[in-house]
Amino acid sequence: MTTSPSSAARQAQEALGVRLREIRKDAGLTGRALAAATGQHYTRISKIEHGVQPPTDHDIRDWCRVCEAEDQVADLIATLRAVESAYLEFRRQSRAGMKRVLGANPVALYEQTTLFRIYEHNVIPGLFQTADYCAAMLSFWIDFLETPNDLDDAVAVRMERQRVIYQRGKRFVVVLEEQALRTWFGDAATQAGQLDRLLAVMSLHNVSVGIIPFMTERAGVASTGFWIFDGALVALETPTASIEVTRPHEIDLYGRMFEHLQAAAVYGKAARAVVSTVLNELD
Numbered sequence: 001m002t003t004s005p006s007s008a009a010r011q012a013q014e015a016l017g018v019r020l021r022e023i024r025k026d027a028g029l030t031g032r033a034l035a036a037a038t039g040q041h042y043t044r045i046s047k048i049e050h051g052v053q054p055p056t057d058h059d060i061r062d063w064c065r066v067c068e069a070e071d072q073v074a075d076l077i078a079t080l081r082a083v084e085s086a087y088l089e090f091r092r093q094s095r096a097g098m099k100r101v102l103g104a105n106p107v108a109l110y111e112q113t114t115l116f117r118i119y120e121h122n123v124i125p126g127l128f129q130t131a132d133y134c135a136a137m138l139s140f141w142i143d144f145l146e147t148p149n150d151l152d153d154a155v156a157v158r159m160e161r162q163r164v165i166y167q168r169g170k171r172f173v174v175v176l177e178e179q180a181l182r183t184w185f186g187d188a189a190t191q192a193g194q195l196d197r198l199l200a201v202m203s204l205h206n207v208s209v210g211i212i213p214f215m216t217e218r219a220g221v222a223s224t225g226f227w228i229f230d231g232a233l234v235a236l237e238t239p240t241a242s243i244e245v246t247r248p249h250e251i252d253l254y255g256r257m258f259e260h261l262q263a264a265a266v267y268g269k270a271a272r273a274v275v276s277t278v279l280n281e282l283d
Contacts, residue, residue, distance in 0.1 A: 014051030021049040027067035117228040133194040136186030210265030220260035
């Protein structure tokens with residue numbers, strides 16, 4: 001991804017302005033009429049609609065009230081929240097080391113979430129990783145991103161975070177591509193240890209793991225891995241950025257994609273058989 005946080009924020013702000021302009025036009029109002037109804041100067045309406053100036057929460061509520069589009073308030077405010085925080089550059093974060101990068105999603109988010117829906121296409125989810133597998137994977141990213149080498153601390157952060165799996169009231173619904181089982185981080189012994197760990201986690205009563213085998217007929221294919229935290233936030237990562245999605249409509253789309261992926265997966269004995277087959281090939 002080459003889009004910088006500043007340009008991404010500007011594009012998001014401009015897109016928000018376009019949506020607000022469409023709402024105004026759908027209501028049959030001119031910019032001056034909306035300004036008069038909301039007690040603003042008409043030039044400010046123009047600046048908001050052209051992405052020059054961001055609206056406030058109050059602006060959005062007033063705008064939608066006057067335009068009789070109050071059902072869109074929550075989605076618009078979520079978009080506003082994302083304008084400056086949609087993209088968090090890994091390189092900027094990682095100046096403090098990989099420990100900082102792994103902390104991009106705060107511990108509080110994990111503590112507050114009751115339902116984790118996780119899809120990964122080429123890696124075992126961090127909550128299920130062994131220390132050796134995690135260290136092998138993070139070693140690559142430390143070199144690639146040229147971060148300070150705080151590997152031991154970064155692995156410790158990830159291992160500590162795994163305690164959430166055993167907390168009461170948490171559910172983990174996971175879908176993995178078979179490729180995630182076959183992508184090596186470290187040597188054969190590291191991979192075997194990781195697959196053993198996955199089989200153990202799959203036996204937990206609050207964890208559901210589905211595997212999508214190779215050559216499976218399916219309705220949809222996701223372009224990247226993503227995590228859905230309850231219905232409040234979707235997090236996904238690219239090689240250079242961590243992206244957080246908070247708009248309700250977009251979260252719903254990720255939920256629908258997750259359902260498509262679940263439908264293509266196998267579960268229970270069939271899923272364990274896929275993992276065991278890959279594990280036996282390592283012998």
